[in-house]
Amino acid sequence: MKRLLLLSLGIFLTGAIFAQETVRLANTQATITRDEIIQMGQNANSNRSGVTVLNFEGLGNEDAILEFYNGGLSGLGYSGPNVGVEFQGNALSLIDYDAGGSGNIANEPSPSTVLFFLTGSSAGMNVPAGFSNGFSFFYSANVGAGFVQVYDGLNGTGNLLASATLPVNWNINCTGDPSGGFCHWDPIGVTFSGVAKSVFFGGVANHCVFDEITFGSDVPGYETPVSNWAIFIGIGLILMFAFFRAWRISRA
Ligand SMILES: [Ca+2]
Ligand SMILES: [Ca+2]
Numbered sequence: 001m002k003r004l005l006l007l008s009l010g011i012f013l014t015g016a017i018f019a020q021e022t023v024r025l026a027n028t029q030a031t032i033t034r035d036e037i038i039q040m041g042q043n044a045n046s047n048r049s050g051v052t053v054l055n056f057e058g059l060g061n062e063d064a065i066l067e068f069y070n071g072g073l074s075g076l077g078y079s080g081p082n083v084g085v086e087f088q089g090n091a092l093s094l095i096d097y098d099a100g101g102s103g104n105i106a107n108e109p110s111p112s113t114v115l116f117f118l119t120g121s122s123a124g125m126n127v128p129a130g131f132s133n134g135f136s137f138f139y140s141a142n143v144g145a146g147f148v149q150v151y152d153g154l155n156g157t158g159n160l161l162a163s164a165t166l167p168v169n170w171n172i173n174c175t176g177d178p179s180g181g182f183c184h185w186d187p188i189g190v191t192f193s194g195v196a197k198s199v200f201f202g203g204v205a206n207h208c209v210f211d212e213i214t215f216g217s218d219v220p221g222y223e224t225p226v227s228n229w230a231i232f233i234g235i236g237l238i239l240m241f242a243f244f245r246a247w248r249i250s251r252a
């Protein structure tokens with residue numbers, strides 16, 4: 001009886017996974033050219049001071065990221081900024097179908113390339129020099145919740161410094177751009193003490209995507225965080241008030 005229950009549960013879960021849309025569109029050949037991919041990498045904005053953002057632009061479609069961010073090459077032979085980050089072999093980049101790739105994605109934080117994986121339960125990255133305080137990123141997931149785990153050793157060894165669960169969110173209040181099932185992205189900020197050397201972005205393979213992995217801030221991406229804008233506006237108001245007072249005094 002118990003075995004039968006487990007079997008039915010297994011069939012149900014497998015069915016649930018197969019019934020859901022996947023990140024990679026099946027039977028789709030990329031049409032984007034090598035020059036267009038390199039151009040996308042060059043156009044990608046990376047101008048937020050004090051932070052490093054891995055936006056995955058400039059990588060190929062279904063390309064093993066590998067040494068792209070470590071002074072070397074991706075599986076398909078592209079190179080990016082050398083920021084000392086290496087990805088494990090199953091970590092792949094994916095380009096939006098609307099941009100000529102095979103990605104079932106929309107509204108990605110930095111168009112049009114994201115991180116995903118087709119094998120295993122997570123995509124891992126190593127930062128041999130280590131990093132501290134925290135980092136952030138965007139994700140979109142269906143089928144099952146995703147997760148992120150931070151370790152103080154390479155390849156997930158050593159102590160678990162931090163972890164977070166990433167709830168299913170893929171299509172909350174959104175439509176494609178013009179197409180793409182994974183259209184809703186949430187920011188996640190992770191903080192920890194100690195020095196981190198590896199991070200795993202996990203979930204069900206082909207059912208979760210990640211973008212804009214940001215080091216040096218718990219707010220991902222290129223936008224200056226809202227809190228900073230509040231400070232700028234506050235300073236602006238104080239300066240205006242001081243100027244107005246000085247002007248009134250000088251007229252009196
Ligand atoms: Ca897009
Ligand atoms: Ca799209």
Ligand SMILES: [Ca+2]
Binds near residue numbers: 057108211212
């Ligand atoms: Ca991107």
